[in-house]
Amino acid sequence: MRLVLFIVAVLVATWVSTLTPTWAFAAEKPIRFWNLTSKTVTSLQLAKAGTQDFGPDFCKSDKDGEVDHDERLSLPGVAPGAYDVKIGYADGRKCTVRTLNLQAGKVFSIEDKDLTDCTK
Numbered sequence: 001m002r003l004v005l006f007i008v009a010v011l012v013a014t015w016v017s018t019l020t021p022t023w024a025f026a027a028e029k030p031i032r033f034w035n036l037t038s039k040t041v042t043s044l045q046l047a048k049a050g051t052q053d054f055g056p057d058f059c060k061s062d063k064d065g066e067v068d069h070d071e072r073l074s075l076p077g078v079a080p081g082a083y084d085v086k087i088g089y090a091d092g093r094k095c096t097v098r099t100l101n102l103q104a105g106k107v108f109s110i111e112d113k114d115l116t117d118c119t120k
Contacts, residue, residue, distance in 0.1 A: 029105035030076045033058070033067065033085075036111040041067040043088030046078060049099045054086050066090075072107060080104045093120045 035041050044067065045054040058075055059066055067073045085097045087110065095118040102108055 030074045031078045031080070031102050031104065032107045033073045033075060034107050034109035035067045035069055035071055035073070036109045037087070037115065038069060038112055039089050039091075040069065041087050042090050043086070043094075044073065045086040046075070046083045047086070049082035049084050051084070054084075078102065085110065087115070091120070093118055095119075 033044060042059060042065070044058045045056065046058075047054040058073060061076075062073055080103050082099050082101050085100055086094060087097070088094045095115040097110055097114050098117065100108055100110075
């Protein structure tokens with residue numbers, strides 16, 4: 001009887017180890033930007049915190065090329081870490097939000113009060 005229970009336990013353990021852990025699903029979800037500013041964002045670029053190496057404009061991947069107030073935008077391929085975010089608006093205003101910690105599979109938001117480094 002003990003041998004049968006041992007064999008069943010080994011088979012169950014082997015089967016369970018082949019299942020995908022639930023945390024793997026969160027890692028597959030892209031980081032997303034949530035526009036909580038009062039205006040529509042027309043450009044959004046990321047750079048590793050402290051650098052000026054801003055990458056491509058993520059708004060270009062949106063269906064209408066901009067992120068309206070209260071809209072979310074997926075940022076596929078962005079690795080978790082600390083980033084500076086450059087945001088542009090239709091009126092020519094550009095703002096940089098410094099050192100945001102982006103987490104895998106999570107949403108980060110930017111509000112008007114976060115926009116302290118702006119030029120026009």
